Amino acid sequence: MTDEQPIGNRTVKPAPEPPPFRVFSPEVVRVLDKIRFRLDDIDDLNSSDQHAEFTWFAREYPRCYRYHLDCADFRLKTIGDLYAEIHAELAPAVEKSPTLFEVTSSNQKVLRIYWDFESLLSEICIALDLLARIAGTAYEELMPLSFSAFCRKEGNVGLLGIMKRAQLRWVKKLKDYRDCFIH
Numbered sequence: 001m002t003d004e005q006p007i008g009n010r011t012v013k014p015a016p017e018p019p020p021f022r023v024f025s026p027e028v029v030r031v032l033d034k035i036r037f038r039l040d041d042i043d044d045l046n047s048s049d050q051h052a053e054f055t056w057f058a059r060e061y062p063r064c065y066r067y068h069l070d071c072a073d074f075r076l077k078t079i080g081d082l083y084a085e086i087h088a089e090l091a092p093a094v095e096k097s098p099t100l101f102e103v104t105s106s107n108q109k110v111l112r113i114y115w116d117f118e119s120l121l122s123e124i125c126i127a128l129d130l131l132a133r134i135a136g137t138a139y140e141e142l143m144p145l146s147f148s149a150f151c152r153k154e155g156n157v158g159l160l161g162i163m164k165r166a167q168l169r170w171v172k173k174l175k176d177y178r179d180c181f182i183h
Helices: 027-042 048-096 108-136 147-151 158-182
Strands: none
Touching: 027 048, 027 108, 048 108, 108 147, 108 158, 147 158
16 A cells, blocks of 8 residues: 555646737837838938938848847747647646656657757847847947947947846847857
8 A cells, every 4th residue: 555645637737828929010120111211201302322321221131130030939939839739749648647747758849849949049149130230320339240249338328228138137048048059
C-alpha cells in the first residue's frame, strides 16, 4: 500500500494565445509619410530632385522597418500555433494519467519553434537597427547605424532616452537570447 492517492482525471488548461504584437502601421512610418507628402504639397517649384534623397529614405527605411516587424509578428504567430498543436497532442496523456509528472516531445514541430524563435529575435534586432538609423536623422551629428551603438551615445533625452530605456527594460535580454543562437 502506498501513501499516494490518485487524484482522478486532470483538466489541462488550453495553450494561451500569443499576445498581439502590433495592430497598426508603426508611428514612424505614418509620420515620415506625412512629411514626404507635405514636401510634395509645398514643392510648388517642382524641384523634387532637391528632396529626392530624403524622400527615398523617408519612404524606404520605415517600410523596411515595418517589413521586419511584420516578419517578427508572423514568427510570433507561428510559434503560438505550433505550441497549440503540440499542446493538443500532449494534453490527453496528462489528462488521463493522474500520476504523470511531465510529458516531452522532440520532433520537427519542436524544432520549428526554435527556428521561428531565432528568426523572431533576428527580425526584431534588424528592426531596431533600422529604427536607430531613422531616429539618427533627428540629430545634427552623425549617429551610429546600429541600435546598440546608438544607445552608447551620450545623453538621455528625446529619442535617445527612449531607446536607452527600452534597451534596459527588454532589448538587452532579447539580444542575449539571439546571441545564444548565433554564437
